[in-house]
Amino acid sequence: MKKRLVLIGGGHAHMMTLAHLDMLVEKGYAVTVIQPSEFHYYSGMGPGMLGGTYRPEEIRFATRQVVESKGGSFVLGRAERIDPLKQIVILAGGDEVGYDVLSCNVGSYVPFDMAADKAGTCFTVKPIEGLMTAQQKISELSGQRSITIAIVGGGPSSIEIAGNCRQLTNGSDLHPAKIQVFAGRKLMSRLPQRVQLDARRILEKNVIEIIEGSYVKKIDSEQIQLANGNQFRADIIFSAVGVKPSNIFVASGIDTGPDGGLLVNQCLQSTQYPNIFGGGDCIYFEPSPLDRVGVYAVRQNPVLLNNLKAYLAEEVLQPFDPGGSYLLIYNLGGGIGILYKWSLIFSGRLAFRVKDYIDRKFMEKFQSFEH
Numbered sequence: 081m082k083k084r085l086v087l088i089g090g091g092h093a094h095m096m097t098l099a100h101l102d103m104l105v106e107k108g109y110a111v112t113v114i115q116p117s118e119f120h121y122y123s124g125m126g127p128g129m130l131g132g133t134y135r136p137e138e139i140r141f142a143t144r145q146v147v148e149s150k151g152g153s154f155v156l157g158r159a160e161r162i163d164p165l166k167q168i169v170i171l172a173g174g175d176e177v178g179y180d181v182l183s184c185n186v187g188s189y190v191p192f193d194m195a196a197d198k199a200g201t202c203f204t205v206k207p208i209e210g211l212m213t214a215q216q217k218i219s220e221l222s223g224q225r226s227i228t229i230a231i232v233g234g235g236p237s238s239i240e241i242a243g244n245c246r247q248l249t250n251g252s253d254l255h256p257a258k259i260q261v262f263a264g265r266k267l268m269s270r271l272p273q274r275v276q277l278d279a280r281r282i283l284e285k286n287v288i289e290i291i292e293g294s295y296v297k298k299i300d301s302e303q304i305q306l307a308n309g310n311q312f313r314a315d316i317i318f319s320a321v322g323v324k325p326s327n328i329f330v331a332s333g334i335d336t337g338p339d340g341g342l343l344v345n346q347c348l349q350s351t352q353y354p355n356i357f358g359g360g361d362c363i364y365f366e367p368s369p370l371d372r373v374g375v376y377a378v379r380q381n382p383v384l385l386n387n388l389k390a391y392l393a394e395e396v397l398q399p400f401d402p403g404g405s406y407l408l409i410y411n412l413g414g415g416i417g418i419l420y421k422w423s424l425i426f427s428g429r430l431a432f433r434v435k436d437y438i439d440r441k442f443m444e445k446f447q448s449f450e451h
């Protein structure tokens with residue numbers, strides 16, 4: 081029987097493995113990819129899609145098409161649990177997929193427990209495809225009247241969503257929206273002061289109100305309640321409160337880091353089950369915990385591909401080196417960005433153009449494997 085390699089999620093850390101899937105199939109392995117959507121969306125361009133800079137087709141990878149054209153099997157479904165002893169993945173709905181080697185790139189999610197009733201009003205910044213629904217809803221409501229949009233969270237994804245909501249509602253047929261960022265204690269508090277100041281200046285120039293000094297405690301339908309007792313109303317509420325790794329590993333009783341991410345060693349291999357690997361936001365890298373940014377998922381690609389091949393062929397694994405500091409560029413809408421690496425910080429049109437160029441190149445590279 082052929083050795084079975086199963087990938088859960090075709091996320092940013094699996095891009096190279098997907099691109100070289102035909103090579104694994106030629107070596108005689110049966111490769112299966114499980115994903116709840118036929119497409120994987122590139123998060124770096126998600127806020128830009130919300131604002132209307134990019135069309136959904138420009139920011140997504142046709143996972144199913146790539147997998148099937150390269151001789152693999154694609155299973156449309158959500159992995160719910162892994163049974164590492166029986167070596168099966170259990171899908172929502174109960175179907176099972178057996179594996180000999182498993183690689184997990186299931187990403188992270190935004191907890192939104194504070195909202196009692198999420199129907200139609202509340203959106204999370206992930207999954208990225210949800211931003212398409214949010215965009216439709218905002219456009220529909222703003223076509224009728226001036227609405228209020230609230231973004232809960234004071235970090236990078238919050239300012240990107242706020243800025244791109246402004247870009248969206250500046251559209252000619254729409255009523256301008258009131259936009260409020262509920263930033264908790266302080267806007268962008270974990271970033272250097274210059275980044276904080278630039279973010280504040282750009283948001284304020286775009287008439288985006290920043291509410292600080294208290295955290296959101298509860299959201300009930302359209303009512304936002306702060307811990308200090310203040311209350312606000314909004315038509316659309318985004319949660320951008322940070323992400324948590326997929327809970328699939330906790331649900332499976334597999335060793336995790338303190339945040340619930342799959343505990344992996346230097347070789348991106350589960351510390352408990354050597355035939356399970358992982359990359360991206362869903363892992364906890366034991367040697368040195370990593371920030372949950374796409375940069376690390378992208379850097380893990382060659383090592384993950386190499387180690388899956390090596391493990392299947394019973395060869396030596398390669399360690400992952402996270403590398404040094406990374407470049408971050410935030411898209412604040414209206415063609416304006418904030419660029420930040422080491423002490424180099426600047427904002428404006430050039431920063432956005434650099435981001436747009438890098439993001440489009442990344443998409444071009446991996447979308448080329450679709451043909």
Ligand SMILES: Cc1cc2nc3c(=O)[nH]c(=O)nc-3n(C[C@H](O)[C@H](O)[C@H](O)COP(=O)(O)OP(=O)(O)OC[C@H]3O[C@@H](n4cnc5c(N)ncnc54)[C@H](O)[C@@H]3O)c2cc1C
Nearest residue numbers: 089091092115123124158159186187360361372373374375
């Ligand atoms: C709005 C926003 C903007 C961002 N911008 C940037 C940026 O500019 N630069 C940067 O470095 N980082 C950015 N980040 C962080 C970045 O999104 C993450 O670090 C990155 O997405 C991690 O990639 P991933 O492949 O691990 O996870 P994901 O991108 O979440 O991909 C996971 C994949 O797994 C699939 N999946 C999920 N659950 C299951 C399941 N149960 N079964 C099967 N498949 C499943 C999903 O459908 C998806 O295809 C941004 C985040 C957000 C929210």
